[in-house]
Amino acid sequence: MSLIDSISLPRGVRLPRIDGLIQWIVPLAIIAIWQVASVTGFVPTRVLPAPSDVVLAGWKLLLSGELVRNIWVSFWRASIGFLIGGSIGFAFGLANGLSQLSAKLTDTTLQMVRNVPHLALIPLVILWFGIDESAKLFLVALGVFFPIYLNTLHGIRTVDPQLIEMGRIYGMTDGELFRRVIFPGALPSIFVGIRFALGIMWLTLIVAETIAASSGLGYMAMQAREFMLIDVVVLSILIYALLGKLADSASRVLERLTLSWHPAFQKR
Amino acid sequence: MQTALRTSLPETELASRANFAPHARVVREQRPVEAGLPLSIRGLRKSFGDNEVLRGIDLHIPAGQFVAIVGKSGCGKSTLLRLIAGLDKIDAGSISFGQDTQPEDIRVMFQEPRLLPWARVLSNVEVGLGRDRASADADTRAAKALTEVGLTDKRHQWPSVLSGGQKQRVALARALVSRPRVLAFDEPLGALDALTRISMQRLLERVWRDQGFTAILVTHDVTEAVALADRVLVIDEGRIAHDVVVNAGRPRERGSAELASLEASILSHLLSAEDRT
Numbered sequence: 001m002s003l004i005d006s007i008s009l010p011r012g013v014r015l016p017r018i019d020g021l022i023q024w025i026v027p028l029a030i031i032a033i034w035q036v037a038s039v040t041g042f043v044p045t046r047v048l049p050a051p052s053d054v055v056l057a058g059w060k061l062l063l064s065g066e067l068v069r070n071i072w073v074s075f076w077r078a079s080i081g082f083l084i085g086g087s088i089g090f091a092f093g094l095a096n097g098l099s100q101l102s103a104k105l106t107d108t109t110l111q112m113v114r115n116v117p118h119l120a121l122i123p124l125v126i127l128w129f130g131i132d133e134s135a136k137l138f139l140v141a142l143g144v145f146f147p148i149y150l151n152t153l154h155g156i157r158t159v160d161p162q163l164i165e166m167g168r169i170y171g172m173t174d175g176e177l178f179r180r181v182i183f184p185g186a187l188p189s190i191f192v193g194i195r196f197a198l199g200i201m202w203l204t205l206i207v208a209e210t211i212a213a214s215s216g217l218g219y220m221a222m223q224a225r226e227f228m229l230i231d232v233v234v235l236s237i238l239i240y241a242l243l244g245k246l247a248d249s250a251s252r253v254l255e256r257l258t259l260s261w262h263p264a265f266q267k268r
Numbered sequence: 269m270q271t272a273l274r275t276s277l278p279e280t281e282l283a284s285r286a287n288f289a290p291h292a293r294v295v296r297e298q299r300p301v302e303a304g305l306p307l308s309i310r311g312l313r314k315s316f317g318d319n320e321v322l323r324g325i326d327l328h329i330p331a332g333q334f335v336a337i338v339g340k341s342g343c344g345k346s347t348l349l350r351l352i353a354g355l356d357k358i359d360a361g362s363i364s365f366g367q368d369t370q371p372e373d374i375r376v377m378f379q380e381p382r383l384l385p386w387a388r389v390l391s392n393v394e395v396g397l398g399r400d401r402a403s404a405d406a407d408t409r410a411a412k413a414l415t416e417v418g419l420t421d422k423r424h425q426w427p428s429v430l431s432g433g434q435k436q437r438v439a440l441a442r443a444l445v446s447r448p449r450v451l452a453f454d455e456p457l458g459a460l461d462a463l464t465r466i467s468m469q470r471l472l473e474r475v476w477r478d479q480g481f482t483a484i485l486v487t488h489d490v491t492e493a494v495a496l497a498d499r500v501l502v503i504d505e506g507r508i509a510h511d512v513v514v515n516a517g518r519p520r521e522r523g524s525a526e527l528a529s530l531e532a533s534i535l536s537h538l539l540s541a542e543d544r545t
Contacts, residue, residue: 162378162380162382163382163384165355165382166378166382166395167395169353169355169375169376170395170396170398170442171371171372171398171399172395180384180387180395181384184384184386184387185386187386259386260426261385261386261387261426261427261428262385262386262428263428
């Protein structure tokens with residue numbers, strides 16, 4: 001690093017590219033070791049197929065169109081569920097953060113519901129919705145609701161009261177106060193909620209699709225298990241990891257764009 | 269007003285006053301005195317629960333005067349300032365400014381800069397425009413206020429990259445941008461280091477002389493009070509215990525014998541109040 005710094009390269013051109021590559025060293029190394037272990041027979045392919053076999057399985061599924069269709073179905077379920085649960089959680093967080101009455105009315109109830117693991121509702125949800133789309137959306141929305149609700153509420157409640165007083169002194173209306181002081185102040189906390197929620201979103205979807213679905217990545221994995229297609233099983237798991245990483249990166253980019261004022265986002 | 273103030277000066281300061289007086293008069297005439305508002309406080313009381321913080325304050329502040337309020341912690345000086353600024357409700361008595369005031373006429377500056385961390389320096393200053401925030405010349409006015417406090421080049425920065433003194437100057441620009449007629453300071457320099465504090469004092473004095481608003485400064489620093497104010501009020505147990513006129517000319521010579529003796533006499537008032545408790 002110090003060597004690169006000492007060469008007078010324009011900063012911000014080469015360095016980020018190298019920084020961006022560093023994070024991929026470990027995953028690539030693991031894949032390489034995995035490949036070697038499989039080829040040499042150190043790991044039997046019945047236990048774990050070689051990465052090349054997984055890629056090959058992926059290629060076949062891609063050609064048949066099955067892979068894209070299943071990824072699309074899962075992605076669609078995840079986003080719609082996230083949007084529904086996230087907006088409801090955000091709305092409750094806003095209402096309970098801004099209004100004492102609303103908080104008194106609903107917070108205790110929500111805290112009680114929160115302590116029920118949402119995946120425990122799967123049997124009930126299957127009874128209600130069957131293995132319909134709405135079952136998956138319901139579960140994802142429920143799982144996503146709480147982290148977003150809690151963090152929005154926390155964010156609004158912890159906005160510096162001195163800033164709110166300042167806003168009032170300078171004659172801000174309620175709307176302006178919300179837009180210029182309260183919402184931006186709560187945003188870092190809301191983002192924490194979003195990132196938590198993204199994790200829960202994938203988790204919920206995997207479980208729901210594995211148990212009760214007729215399409216999607218989880219279903220694809222379960223089907224493959226039935227036919228002993230271990231390469232497809234591993235492929236589905238890898239795709240989940242990739243999608244999770246993608247969602248996390250998207251929220252990071254959004255965070256960086258909206259929180260550029262924050263000292264933590266000003267370096268680099 | 270001038271003559272009244274002079275006659276109340278202690279005899280010992282006559283000699284040095286002769287040097288300051290002509291200069292002081294010139295400065296006074298240059299200042300737009302009509303910019304400030306006079307302030308009349310009658311029988312002002314305020315309690316928090318059982319604790320009576322202000323027990324009958326009667327005070328007249330002429331337009332454009334720079335008044336410093338000193339007193340030991342908990343004497344009610346900050347409460348008085350908050351009442352003047354309209355931040356808390358009055359229990360009894362009245363505060364009047366001689367005429368109808370707009371919200372933008374009275375501004376407060378606190379010990380903490382209270383800048384919005386997510387707004388650039390210029391937008392933070394625009395907040396001070398109050399109802400004129402949306403007007404077309406908001407940017408120009410805010411930029412002008414920033415120039416007044418010497419921070420023109422920082423307008424596009426985030427507050428988090430500024431030093432403590434610079435943040436406080438942005439807060440001052442935000443208070444000044446609406447051209448207030450009364451400016452209340454609640455220990456605005458309390459959190460700054462000694463050198464920054466002195467340069468901020470000079471800045472406060474300069475903008476006050478340029479703009480002629482009525483200034484009310486709450487401070488625990490008696491040196492600061494005599495360096496800046498026309499008049500120092502000592503508050504003790506919810507009442508005005510002493511009303512001391514500082515008649516040194518401006519710009520003031522820090523550490524002069526005149527200011528030092530005044531400072532010593534105010535400190536002795538404060539210490540005697542402290543001893544009683």
